[in-house]
Amino acid sequence: MNDNVYTLNIPTKVYFTHTLEETLFEHLRENQYKNITLVIDHNLRQVALVDSLAKSLAQAFDCEVGWCTEAEPCYTYLDDFRLNFKKKDTDAVIGIGGGSTLDTAKAISVLMTNLEPAITYRGFNQFKTPIPPVIAIPTTAGTGSEVTPNASFVDAIQKKKMGINGEAIRPIAAFMAPALTLSCPRSATISAAIDSTVHSIEAFTAKKATPIARFFAKKGFWEVANTLQALIQDPDNLSYREQVMRGAFFSGIALMHSGTGPASAISYPLGVHSKIPHGYAGGLALPHVIEYNISQGVFDYAHFMTEQPESKSQRQELSFEFLHTIKTLWENVELYNVLTRHEIDESLESLFIQDVLDLAPALEQNPVPFGPAEISLILKKINEQKLSQVCLR
Ligand SMILES: [Fe+2]
Numbered sequence: 001m002n003d004n005v006y007t008l009n010i011p012t013k014v015y016f017t018h019t020l021e022e023t024l025f026e027h028l029r030e031n032q033y034k035n036i037t038l039v040i041d042h043n044l045r046q047v048a049l050v051d052s053l054a055k056s057l058a059q060a061f062d063c064e065v066g067w068c069t070e071a072e073p074c075y076t077y078l079d080d081f082r083l084n085f086k087k088k089d090t091d092a093v094i095g096i097g098g099g100s101t102l103d104t105a106k107a108i109s110v111l112m113t114n115l116e117p118a119i120t121y122r123g124f125n126q127f128k129t130p131i132p133p134v135i136a137i138p139t140t141a142g143t144g145s146e147v148t149p150n151a152s153f154v155d156a157i158q159k160k161k162m163g164i165n166g167e168a169i170r171p172i173a174a175f176m177a178p179a180l181t182l183s184c185p186r187s188a189t190i191s192a193a194i195d196s197t198v199h200s201i202e203a204f205t206a207k208k209a210t211p212i213a214r215f216f217a218k219k220g221f222w223e224v225a226n227t228l229q230a231l232i233q234d235p236d237n238l239s240y241r242e243q244v245m246r247g248a249f250f251s252g253i254a255l256m257h258s259g260t261g262p263a264s265a266i267s268y269p270l271g272v273h274s275k276i277p278h279g280y281a282g283g284l285a286l287p288h289v290i291e292y293n294i295s296q297g298v299f300d301y302a303h304f305m306t307e308q309p310e311s312k313s314q315r316q317e318l319s320f321e322f323l324h325t326i327k328t329l330w331e332n333v334e335l336y337n338v339l340t341r342h343e344i345d346e347s348l349e350s351l352f353i354q355d356v357l358d359l360a361p362a363l364e365q366n367p368v369p370f371g372p373a374e375i376s377l378i379l380k381k382i383n384e385q386k387l388s389q390v391c392l393r
Helices: 020-030 042-046 048-060 075-082 099-113 178-183 186-205 211-225 228-233 238-256 262-274 278-295 300-304 312-332 335-341 346-357 372-392
Strands: 013-016 035-041 062-068 092-097 134-138 173-176
Touching: 013 020, 013 238, 020 048, 020 134, 020 173, 035 042, 035 048, 035 099, 042 048, 042 062, 042 092, 048 062, 048 092, 048 178, 062 099, 075 099, 092 099, 099 134, 134 178, 173 238, 178 238, 186 211, 186 228, 186 238, 186 262, 186 278, 186 300, 186 312, 186 335, 211 238, 211 300, 228 238, 228 312, 262 278, 262 346, 262 372, 278 300, 278 312, 278 335, 278 372, 300 312, 312 335, 335 372, 346 372
Parallel strands: 013 173, 035 062, 035 092, 092 134, 134 173
Antiparallel strands: none
């Protein structure tokens, strides 16, 4: 498309609601759905709001439930999980949970009508038979899965995280109910929120960022950054939950209208090889990526601090201030503590670098070239941080 043209496109109908059950039922009835498949995070069995929603759905519709037990599902898990469902078709697949559960719901929608092993559909638009629509009800705020056409899974054999993707798996509706995120534990709340800030910052600086992407990125970043610390201290505060959910959603819109970058790409092997949760992993890489970019003369970060930075020196100064803001936020939510719980095997460095290079479309969006030497530099910095974190203990 011509560089002078940009669009705003949100194909998912997004509901922000404080009356989830009522709003959801209205939507299901409007669309004359009768036969529903539910994919729910099994950790939510104990959450009263989810339990009562599942029961009400079972009373009102022909309903089948699969409880998703995997935090980082792999393709063989999807094949096993498909066996939970006796239905051969369904009017809609509803996912209730965090990003992994929503991704699993997307995969089940594909596997309901496409009968080969799940790995067959890895890549873009690899499934040919039409699939039932997906409805997303996130219980964490940040992954953006509720509005994206992507679902990430681990290929346990190739040790890579690569997804099933296609416009058909983009949820047709998403129900954002801040009360549902009250059940989200502290570390998952932090991980998802940090994930959203990585999305917003990289969407802002990506080469293909549009003015619309930049508008949502900045708005989304600050809604989360200004609230996250208060939320961690007061996790039952519904208005903080709502602010973080809305900010993360705006960051998701930014991501949809732009691209990702090196921190997102580096988060995948950190997840696969070191089992660091996705949001934390991107968060560990991000300040080093920003620092590197600033050293190469990228001062776009200044726009997060002021509307119109005037001179080059002001842009540089404000970019460093922004970097400082990020590092302070990370410290305040104790992001670096995650390093004490995970091993980073330095002997895997070349494999690690290759895994990141495989995500070339993300790296290509960085405003300055980002190749093996830069990936190695970021890994070295994360390792140094791990050492200093361990020494502090
Ligand atoms: Fe992410």
